[in-house]
Amino acid sequence: MATRRRLLDATRDLLARDGPFDLKLVDITREINASPATFYQYFTDIDDALLCLADDVEESSGALLPLLKDPWRSEDDFSKARVFVDAYMQYWDVNGPVLRVRNLKAEEGESACRVKRSESQFPLLEALAAMVDDSIKAGRIPSDANSIARGAAMLAMLERLTAYRDGLASRGTGAEALANTLTRILFQTISGLTGE
Amino acid sequence: MATRRRLLDATRDLLARDGPFDLKLVDITREINASPATFYQYFTDIDDALLCLADDVEESSGALLPLLKDPWRSEDDFSKARVFVDAYMQYWDVNGPVLRVRNLKAEEGESACRVKRSESQFPLLEALAAMVDDSIKAGRIPSDANSIARGAAMLAMLERLTAYRDGLASRGTGAEALANTLTRILFQTISGLTGE
DNA sequence: TGTACATCAGTGAACGCGCGTTCACTGATGTAC
């Protein structure tokens, strides 16, 4: 039903506007001029609706994966890294509010959120790790490096920096400088090349 | 009063045990066998108490700063980077729950939390940036690098990876391997040395 | 085509619980003389 979609959209909007603490079932239905009872026709719970939103987001994270298909083997591939960084930041710009609650609930132990988070991150992590392995094989990264840990560290960096962005912008480090710096670190850490 | 301290401790404990969503004023006072009215003698609000907890944490973050006093100039300084990484992870282990709410509220726009977060991060960020500048001067990092952005990226990586740790541990990447990988990336990004 | 019935999306209004907040209070400790 279209009503289900409208409920999900309203949930997402309110989450973005007021944050996870002020997200109330009653407000969601009020937002689309429906009865609170309507909510229960489609979801058991607010958390249930949040999980559905997380599913939507998961699909859109799939769009990032193709950008990591080819390993970075020469300095010319720097631009590929940059494309990935831009796409990743845009992905967080769009889906940040939903991703943040998902992660938050996952950290608190809600197992359904843990699962979704893993499903979402795992493909990217694997792809980055595979690229690191490629660089190890080529001798650009020492053979005792841990490719999974490297990939995870880079995802963590990208993910968290979206939160710092505003603070940095007000101190004179703009979005372009930030993206460029992130790309250099990412490129160097994954490919073992210098990025110059 | 000792009661104030007990209230703060109870707040911290409940935050760690049940997470920020289930943190209720009534539960806090119940935890120390006090009346809900007692809470209002010391704090105006739950958020007020959270800010006080954040102050406690801020002090303990000062302990990290001395570890970044000397720039890393040779491969021998790798061990200093490792000490910092270990200290940083321990800092998050101990204060994670409080730091997470603080950051969460800051992202939602609560200005007092924004301020606290900045105050807490700024000294570390400055210290890392100064080290990067030192490396630039020595020619180990290209002169067009943005030292603030580099520092911020490294803090973001360290901060966020504490959340991934459990997931990585269950996939065979232990704490030691993780700390080692983080140290390498940090050392290379800040000092421009290889870390080998 | 018309009639009688079934299905189904969505509702209005009510309920009760739990929480934040208040206020007049109590009993203990401190202070003046």
Add this chain to the structure above:
DNA sequence: TGTACATCAGTGAACGCGCGTTCACTGATGTAC
């Protein structure tokens, strides 16, 4: 030292609001014959 009063930390009990949840319902759309 004793008495009368003041200060102060902490309380018990009550209040009311807002939220989640339920249930019998309505009105529209679909279906059988």
